[in-house]
Amino acid sequence: MSSFILCAVLLWGLPWCVSADRNDRPVIGVLAQEVYEPKPNQSAYIAASYVKFVEAAGARVVPVMINQTLEDYTKLFNSINGILYPGGGVSIISSGYQRAAKIFYNLAIEANKRGDHFPVWGTCLGFEQLVYLTSGKFSLSHTNTSGVALPLNFTEDAKGSRMFKGFPPELMAALASEPLTENSHQWSLATRTYNTNEDLKNFYKVLSTNTDGTVEFVSTFEAYDYPIYGTQWHPEKNAFEWTRPYIPHSPAAVKATFYMAEFFVSEARKSFHRFESVEEENKALIYNHSPVYTGTKGAFEQIYLF
Numbered sequence: 001m002s003s004f005i006l007c008a009v010l011l012w013g014l015p016w017c018v019s020a021d022r023n024d025r026p027v028i029g030v031l032a033q034e035v036y037e038p039k040p041n042q043s044a045y046i047a048a049s050y051v052k053f054v055e056a057a058g059a060r061v062v063p064v065m066i067n068q069t070l071e072d073y074t075k076l077f078n079s080i081n082g083i084l085y086p087g088g089g090v091s092i093i094s095s096g097y098q099r100a101a102k103i104f105y106n107l108a109i110e111a112n113k114r115g116d117h118f119p120v121w122g123t124c125l126g127f128e129q130l131v132y133l134t135s136g137k138f139s140l141s142h143t144n145t146s147g148v149a150l151p152l153n154f155t156e157d158a159k160g161s162r163m164f165k166g167f168p169p170e171l172m173a174a175l176a177s178e179p180l181t182e183n184s185h186q187w188s189l190a191t192r193t194y195n196t197n198e199d200l201k202n203f204y205k206v207l208s209t210n211t212d213g214t215v216e217f218v219s220t221f222e223a224y225d226y227p228i229y230g231t232q233w234h235p236e237k238n239a240f241e242w243t244r245p246y247i248p249h250s251p252a253a254v255k256a257t258f259y260m261a262e263f264f265v266s267e268a269r270k271s272f273h274r275f276e277s278v279e280e281e282n283k284a285l286i287y288n289h290s291p292v293y294t295g296t297k298g299a300f301e302q303i304y305l306f
Contacts, residue, residue: 026268028054029064029083032306033090033097048291048302050086053236056258057265061286065306066096077107081271082119085126087234092129105133112226119227119267124185127230131189135199140187144212149179149248152208161207163222163229167259174252181233182247188217188232227267235260243295
């Protein structure tokens with residue numbers, strides 16, 4: 001009994017992150033955005049599916065509030081291990097969402113240049129935000145892609161990409177042949193725009209494209225030199241959103257959700273940012289907030305309101 005107690009005490013004293021090159025307690029920020037009709041104490045929201053997406057792969061979430069100071073954002077940047085820019089409907093040129101996204105994007109670029117690994121992920125609106133931040137101008141084209149599931153047209157670079165190289169061959173085949181990626185956007189990065197914009201072409205490697213029948217557009221990319229990733233489609237919806245009939249829920253579709261999440265969280269595990277104390281970390285986590293059920297009247301099953 002005494003040896004068991006000693007062993008338990010020794011184990012309790014070990015650091016939670018025992019690997020020298022892996023953080024097994026990653027915390028990822030999910031960026032909030034303005035609500036359409038603000039009310040007292042309800043001026044911003046996060047769709048709960050993005051939180052579940054990250055949590056499903058073994059990370060915790062901190063909401064990144066809009067309209068905070070640069071000092072606040074810098075402190076939070078040094079406390080979390082990655083950030084996700086979610087889809088939505090606010091301006092990528094002028095909004096609280098845009099301002100926060102720009103600050104974290106610039107901080108991430110500078111950190112990664114120093115060898116301080118910090119991943120950034122953009123989904124739908126977040127993908128478009130990354131395009132704007134990298135090109136410095138509005139470079140999107142209107143497409144008829146609001147509420148449609150599509151197969152991915154993989155490029156030659158997809159197979160050796162960081163994002164997809166760990167996917168099983170059967171899942172890659174399914175993504176290429178079945179409508180597993182849900183699109184809910186009216187603006188896209190046309191392939192012809194990408195090919196003629198040196199800022200975008202030199203920064204991002206295109207992993208997949210799609211078309212609305214008229215315009216071919218970039219649907220997945222990753223940065224060449226930074227852990228910055230974007231999908232114009234919604235990997236989180238397949239497993240966690242049920243309000244729209246065009247969202248795919250097949251086994252392959254759900255598997256795509258979790259492989260995408262696992263990849264992003266694996267990138268966050270390479271970051272060793274941390275909060276100054278356990279108390280500060282606990283206070284920041286989204287566990288301090290409760291999601292609201294909106295599935296009967298909104299586009300999301302649940303949202304967090306701030």
